[in-house]
Amino acid sequence: MKAVLVHRPGGPEALDYAEVPMPDLGERDVLIRAQAFGVGQPDRLIRSGAYKWMPPLPANPGNDVAGILEAVGTNVSGLAVGQRVLLSARDLAQRGGCYAEYVAAPADAVHLLPDNVAFEDAVCLPNYQVAWALLHRCGASTPPHSALIVGAAGGVGTSLVQFAKLAGMTAIGTVSTREKAAFAKQMGADEIIFYRDEDVVGRTRALTGGRGVSLVLDHVCGPEFYSYLGALDKWGTLVSYNAFAGLPTENAMGEMRKYLDICPAIRCFSFHIYDHDREGRREIMRTVIGHLADGTIRPSIFRRFKLSEVRAAHELLDSGTAFGKIVMIPG
Template sequence: MRAVLVRQPGGPDALEVVELPVPVPGAGQVQIRAEAFGVGQPDVLIRRGVYKWMPPLPANPGNDVAGRISALGSGVEGLALGQKVLLSARDLSQRGGCYADYVVAPADAVHALPDHVELQAAVCLSNYQVAYALLHECRHPRAPASALVIGAAGGVGTALVQLAKLAGMTVIGTVSTEEKAAFTRANGADHVIFYRSEDVVARTRELTDGEGVGLVLDHVCGPEFTSYLGALGKWGTLLSYNAFAGLPEENLMAAMRDHLDICPAIRCFSFHIYDHDRDGRRALMRSVIEALSRNAIKPAISAVLKLDEVRKAHTLLEQGSALGKIIMIP
């Protein structure tokens, strides 16, 4: 079978498609014949060798696979040959391992899928799992009625827009181009802001009649981060879930005290809080699987590439031009 390995961390050229023996499931394990692979930022970080939860080298950098059960180990109950399943490396003992034609995993790590669910859509659900946690698990002081999503056309951004709308929120998304603006509106956002040419905070307050939003969701951080406090309404929360542009230079406490009239909150979120909370982690995934099964959400797929095109998939992801999720198929 084919699998993707990283022997020496680096750029997309570090990704090698190799031939390996088909793994055989042991007791309590299942073998999955892959039909779709998710491509995400953790995969890139593993490839670069900088992931905080780095698996040992040589490493298979894939973290999400959807397919059908093709073999059962002894003692496995409740799953059947041919059944559709989703596997996230978040449910494994270490990250990675999912870029392969066949993947073996503990039976209690996979998520059974309804037969009518499309596997290419299902493999996008890790983004929705994160988005659901951001919206519903971060315990905002008061349930937000509105949200500002920074980078609303990306993989997690599109999931945030859809789930926030499902929760009844008014959603504002920031984008960089007209193409992304049209995509974000079609994805459900009520308003878009062009962050390169518009003042995000001023425009947000204008769109909310001066009230501000209940929640700002930001994965960029960097020098703009503290300014988003000005976009919040009373009891609002500024929620950081990554820091692609580095850390803010301003004193966060001083910046918050400049907005004492709204009692703002800042929260820093990582999904790794669920690493040792199996029940919580899997409950989140069940929630988004259920939403997908009733067509309440519709994952936006930006590109579908072959596994042999894994270098191209990583290149596209790092270019930042994708509208939604990049996936691969065998």
């Protein structure tokens, strides 16, 4: 069978589409015949060797696969050949392992998919897991009424927009281009701020009648991070869920004390908090699968590639020009 391996971490050229042996099937395992693969930032971090939870080399960088059960182990109950499933590497002992035509995994790691859920939509759901946790676990004790979503046209960004609207919040998104603005609005964003040309904090306060937002959800960090404290309402929370631009250099407590009149909070969030909370993690996935099945969320796929085109898929991922999800299919 074909799979993707990284022997020496690096750029997209490090991805080797190769012939590998079929995986062994343990008595408590299932074998998935892949139909779709998600392409996301954890895959890029494994490929580049920068992931804190890096699997051993040679590594298969894929983290999300959806497909059909091809075989089940002799001690597996409740699952049958032909069923449709989703597997996230978050439910495996180590990350990666999902960029392959056939993937073996513990039976209790997969999620059954309803018949009306497309495989390509299903591999978008790990982004929705993150978005659900960001919106429903990171705020203050009072329910958030609004959110400023940095990068609202991205994979997690569009998931945040949809879940914010589903929860009755006002969703304000930042984007870089008119095309991304139109896309974020299509996904449900109430207001758009062009972060390259506008004062994000000033515009946020203007759009909220001076009140500010309950949550600022930021995956960039960098030198602008603490400025977002100025966009918060009373008891508001500034959440960092990645740091693509690096860490700010200012003193965190000093910056927070500039806004004592609103009692702000800063939270550093990672979905790895669920690494040792299996039921909590899987309950969130069941929730988002349910939302996808009943049509209350709608993933947007920016572009599809074949698995053999994995380098091109990662070149697009690295470019930062995609809005929505990048997906691969076998071939």
